[in-house]
Amino acid sequence: MRPSDFVLTVTEVTNATGEPEPGFSILGRLSNPTGVPWVIFGTWCDVQIQDRSHCLLHLLKHVPVKLPGIISQNATNEFVEVRVDLSARKFEWVENLRSSTGGFRLFVQLEICGASFTQEPGKQVAQFGVPDVFQLIPLNLTNGFEVSRDTWLNLLRTMGFGTTEVFELPTTVLAAAPDLKKALEDLRAADQAFRSGDWDGTLAKSRLAFEAAARVVGISDDLKTGFLELWDRALPFDKDAAKRSPLNNLVRELANFQHLGRHRDKALTPVDRKDAILVLRLSLAVFEYLSDRLNDAGVHA
Numbered sequence: 001m002r003p004s005d006f007v008l009t010v011t012e013v014t015n016a017t018g019e020p021e022p023g024f025s026i027l028g029r030l031s032n033p034t035g036v037p038w039v040i041f042g043t044w045c046d047v048q049i050q051d052r053s054h055c056l057l058h059l060l061k062h063v064p065v066k067l068p069g070i071i072s073q074n075a076t077n078e079f080v081e082v083r084v085d086l087s088a089r090k091f092e093w094v095e096n097l098r099s100s101t102g103g104f105r106l107f108v109q110l111e112i113c114g115a116s117f118t119q120e121p122g123k124q125v126a127q128f129g130v131p132d133v134f135q136l137i138p139l140n141l142t143n144g145f146e147v148s149r150d151t152w153l154n155l156l157r158t159m160g161f162g163t164t165e166v167f168e169l170p171t172t173v174l175a176a177a178p179d180l181k182k183a184l185e186d187l188r189a190a191d192q193a194f195r196s197g198d199w200d201g202t203l204a205k206s207r208l209a210f211e212a213a214a215r216v217v218g219i220s221d222d223l224k225t226g227f228l229e230l231w232d233r234a235l236p237f238d239k240d241a242a243k244r245s246p247l248n249n250l251v252r253e254l255a256n257f258q259h260l261g262r263h264r265d266k267a268l269t270p271v272d273r274k275d276a277i278l279v280l281r282l283s284l285a286v287f288e289y290l291s292d293r294l295n296d297a298g299v300h301a
Helices: 088-097 149-158 178-195 199-216 223-234 238-262 273-297
Strands: 007-015 023-032 038-050 056-064 075-085 104-116 135-140 145-147
Touching (some): 007 104, 038 075, 038 088, 178 199, 199 238, 199 273, 223 273
Antiparallel strands (some): 007 023, 038 056, 104 145
16 A cells, blocks of 8 residues: 555635635545555645746645544545635735736645554454554645636635725726726726736726726827816716816826836836735726716716
8 A cells, every 4th residue: 555546636616604704615535545444643734826936835834634534445535625714914915926817726735644454354444453554644736726717706705805805897897988998998908917917017007098088088198188078077067066176186196106107117116016906996996986977967978
C-alpha cells in the first residue's frame, strides 16, 4: 500500500449555510483505492489561491477538517468539506487577485495522520489488531479548481456582499437614456480594465465615458461645457437650479482624477486598485443619477 495512491478530487465550491460569519464551502471526494483500510486520527487542510502571476498564496493554513474515523479499502467517495471564512480583509484580498475573467483558481492540500491495518481473513474492521506504523499522508490536488466569475458573484450575494463591496456593472444601467449608449460602452471597457488589474486604464477609460456623454449634446468632448448642458436638460426646473453647479463641479473634479490614468509616466502619482474602484463607483453613480433625472424630465440626452 502506498499513501500516494489516495486521491482527492474537489467537486464544487458552494455557499456555507447556518454559519454566523460569511464564508463558503469547498466540497470534494476522497478515494482510497488501496487494498487495506486506514484509521484516521487527524486531518488538516491548506487552501491556496493563485494570483495573476501564478503565485500561490494561502487562504487557509493548517485548518482541521473532519473525516470518517475509518476509510475502508477501495473506498471511492468519502465526503470532504472545507469551510473558508471570508472576513472583510480576505474578501478584499480575493477581489484584488481575481483575474481578467473575474474568476480565480483554488488549490487544496490535505494532510492526514492515520494508521493502516493489515486485514486478517474473516475479521471485521473492529476486530483488527495493532495498527501498522503511523504515517503522515500528504494529499495534493495538483490541478486545482477553477472558480468562475458567475459562481463567485453568486456566492458573494449569498454571503451578503453587495454592489458597495463588489463592483459589477448592471446590464440595465442607463437603460432610460439610450442616447448615452457610447458612454455605457466606455464604462464597460473601464470595468474590463479593472478586472485585468489595469488601474491606469480603468481611470482613462472611465473618463472616455464622460467625454462621450459631453459629445451627445452636440458640443465637443469638453466636459465643463457639455455637462452644463446635460444638467440643464436633466434638472430643467427652477427648484433644482442650485444643484447644477455642484454637480458640474463634481464631474470636473472627477475628470481631473481620471486624467491621472492617462499619465503613466508620473511616478509620483501612482494609481492603485482603491483609486480605480473609487472612480468606477463614482462614475456609475453619476451616470445612474443623470439617467434617472433625464427620464424624470421626459427628455433624451
